[in-house]
Amino acid sequence: MPFRWIEHTGELELELEAASERGIFEAGFHAMRELMSTAESRERIEVPVSLTGADRAALLADWLGELAFLAETRGLVPDRVASLAFSGDGLSARIEGRAGDPPHLVKGVTYHRLSFERSGGGWRARVVLDV
Amino acid sequence: MWELPASGPMRVPGRVFADAELVDAIGEDGSLEQLRNVATLPGVVDAVLAMPDVHQGYGFPVGGVAATEMPDGVVSPGGVGFDVNCGVRLLAAPFAVGELGGGREALVHEISRAVPAGTGRGSGLSLSEEELEAVLADGPRALDGVEAEDIELTESRGRLESADPSAVSARARERGADQLGTLGSGNHFVEVQRVDEVHDRAAAEALGLREGQVTVLIHSGSRGLGHQVCTDFVKRFDAAGDRYGIRLPDRQLSCAPASSEDGRSYLAAMAAAANFAWANRQLIAARIRKAITAVLGAEAAAGTRQVYDVAHNVAKVECHGARDLCVHRKGATRAFPPGSSEIPERYRDAGQPVFIPGSMGTASYVLAGRPGAMEHSFGTACHGAGRLLSRTAARKQIKGAELRRRLEQDGIVVRSPSNRGLAEEAPFAYKDVDKVVEIVECAGVAVRVARLRPIGVVKG
Numbered sequence: 001m002p003f004r005w006i007e008h009t010g011e012l013e014l015e016l017e018a019a020s021e022r023g024i025f026e027a028g029f030h031a032m033r034e035l036m037s038t039a040e041s042r043e044r045i046e047v048p049v050s051l052t053g054a055d056r057a058a059l060l061a062d063w064l065g066e067l068a069f070l071a072e073t074r075g076l077v078p079d080r081v082a083s084l085a086f087s088g089d090g091l092s093a094r095i096e097g098r099a100g101d102p103p104h105l106v107k108g109v110t111y112h113r114l115s116f117e118r119s120g121g122g123w124r125a126r127v128v129l130d131v
Numbered sequence: 132m133w134e135l136p137a138s139g140p141m142r143v144p145g146r147v148f149a150d151a152e153l154v155d156a157i158g159e160d161g162s163l164e165q166l167r168n169v170a171t172l173p174g175v176v177d178a179v180l181a182m183p184d185v186h187q188g189y190g191f192p193v194g195g196v197a198a199t200e201m202p203d204g205v206v207s208p209g210g211v212g213f214d215v216n217c218g219v220r221l222l223a224a225p226f227a228v229g230e231l232g233g234g235r236e237a238l239v240h241e242i243s244r245a246v247p248a249g250t251g252r253g254s255g256l257s258l259s260e261e262e263l264e265a266v267l268a269d270g271p272r273a274l275d276g277v278e279a280e281d282i283e284l285t286e287s288r289g290r291l292e293s294a295d296p297s298a299v300s301a302r303a304r305e306r307g308a309d310q311l312g313t314l315g316s317g318n319h320f321v322e323v324q325r326v327d328e329v330h331d332r333a334a335a336e337a338l339g340l341r342e343g344q345v346t347v348l349i350h351s352g353s354r355g356l357g358h359q360v361c362t363d364f365v366k367r368f369d370a371a372g373d374r375y376g377i378r379l380p381d382r383q384l385s386c387a388p389a390s391s392e393d394g395r396s397y398l399a400a401m402a403a404a405a406n407f408a409w410a411n412r413q414l415i416a417a418r419i420r421k422a423i424t425a426v427l428g429a430e431a432a433a434g435t436r437q438v439y440d441v442a443h444n445v446a447k448v449e450c451h452g453a454r455d456l457c458v459h460r461k462g463a464t465r466a467f468p469p470g471s472s473e474i475p476e477r478y479r480d481a482g483q484p485v486f487i488p489g490s491m492g493t494a495s496y497v498l499a500g501r502p503g504a505m506e507h508s509f510g511t512a513c514h515g516a517g518r519l520l521s522r523t524a525a526r527k528q529i530k531g532a533e534l535r536r537r538l539e540q541d542g543i544v545v546r547s548p549s550n551r552g553l554a555e556e557a558p559f560a561y562k563d564v565d566k567v568v569e570i571v572e573c574a575g576v577a578v579r580v581a582r583l584r585p586i587g588v589v590k591g
Contacts, residue, residue, distance in 0.1 A: 007521040007522065007523040007524070011187070011189065011521075053366075054366075054369060054370040057382075058366065058369060058370070061366075062366070065362065069302065069306070072306065072355060073305055073306060104249070104316070107213065107355070107358050108213060108358050108359075108361075108362050109362070110189040110190075110213075110365075110383050111189075111190075111365050111366075111369055111381075111382035111383045111385065112188075112189035112190050112209075112381060112382070112383035113381070114382050114383075128189060130189065130213055130358070131317075131522070
């Protein structure tokens with residue numbers, strides 16, 4: 001399992017593991033998708049995403065924050081990452097999903113205990129979500 | 132009061148307002164480590180403080196207070212929190228609980244219909260760009276039909292004049308544009324109460340409170356707009372840290388000198404979000420008055436007056452002992468003593484009203500600020516009971532439906548959009564509010580004026 005949830009008083013921490021940096025972002029997507037899944041959804045939609053960050057950790061926080069923002073403001077229930085590319089300090093992606101009313105559990109993504117580092121032969125990241 | 136001596140990178144000591152029992156509870160989570168981290172902020176003065184309801188937060192602990200000296204001491208968005216100007220407003224009705232009788236359930240139900248709850252979008256007043264701009268600049272004054280007395284009886288008279296709407300991002304505006312007048316989720320609520328006991332008769336009389344009277348407590352903030360302001364500036368300050376030569380033990384503490392362009396920009400955006408929150412609570416109050424009209428008639432609604440409105444997530448530049456300080460209150464309430472010019476004239480002899488909501492089903496308190504607050508805590512008191520258990524731990528101990536049944540058995544009408552959310556806010560998930568308030572009173576920070584007991588709750 002590329003991700004696991006850790007609960008603390010008043011917060012939700014996400015721990016991600018993957019063989020590559022890209023895998024960390026994909027794992028984060030799947031974790032958020034798990035939180036936002038709903039049985040009720042409508043037409044398929046595709047959303048382009050373009051982000052920059054001071055480093056990979058900040059970029060990951062932005063990536064997860066973008067998913068929360070799209071859920072809150074456009075009702076996006078994420079389904080898959082159609083494309084994901086990194087260049088310099090940024091990423092561009094296309095997210096496929098459905099219009100719906102996803103559960104709005106995540107209000108935002110914090111920088112508290114934020115980390116993105118090599119671990120063994122792969123990568124590990126931690127992000128704390130505000131719920 | 133307990134002290135954590137300054138050591139290592141700490142610039143000042145940490146001080147914790149607690150008794151031995153609460154100190155043990157505080158030691159169970161990361162709050163003390165977070166307090167030590169806050170003490171490393173550039174420009175921090177005297178001591179960083181933890182109120183008795185302190186619990187682990189993001190970077191700063193919730194229930195934390197830190198002051199930095201102007202002009203070059205830093206401002207940190209994490210020291211305000213995501214929910215800028217989360218706060219509490221108390222309304223006092225002209226009728227007693229005995230007069231409400233069977234109308235209690237109808238009133239709570241009508242309030243739940245009138246005030247949208249839950250996370251996320253919609254159901255609020257949908258604002259045009261111009262209207263949102265006005266709310267960010269002027270707070271509740273931008274709304275139609277606002278009573279002058281409501282403005283007078285709000286902290287900072289409902290507007291931080293340093294607000295600059297242009298400092299608020301398009302994303303924050305998009306999140307907030309249709310959320311005005313909505314409660315939010317988590318621990319936000321509207322609670323219908325009765326004044327259960329008066330502790331200070333003179334102060335209660337000044338505040339217009341008497342035993343048996345029905346009151347309504349509103350707990351809400353700046354919704355997605357304020358949240359995005361914090362997110363935007365944590366990211367901006369984190370990226371700018373090297374430029375200012377600031378290294379921090381936790382990135383959520385990211386900060387900038389208050390006098391820098393970055394710092395001033397955050398304070399301007401934060402102030403705008405604070406104004407939005409006061410407008411939000413004003414609109415919620417208006418919806419509650421409409422609910423009272425529907426159930427009890429126009430005269431009852433017209434006689435429902437505002438007692439006061441306090442912020443408990445905000446940073447303000449204040450003068451303390453001839454120093455200009457940026458006082459960060461994160462889950463902590465201003466508590467100015469009698470005589471302060473910041474207090475409305477009618478309350479000036481009594482001291483600034485402070486509202487301490489307990490957990491659902493337990494008591495809340497009205498306090499009044501005392502001189503000890505200026506001496507010990509930069510004019511600050513606690514803000515609530517403080518979480519003890521995580522949401523998962525609370526849900527493991529009780530199901531929402533069972534909690535609802537128990538509350539209703541205790542005579543408390545409950546309306547909640549989610550049984551899951553209800554369980555997360557179970558009373559045992561929080562500290563003992565009686566103890567928290569007792570410690571604040573023993574410290575000379577504030578005194579009890581009245582205790583309020585719930586008779587109905589609309590949960591966010």
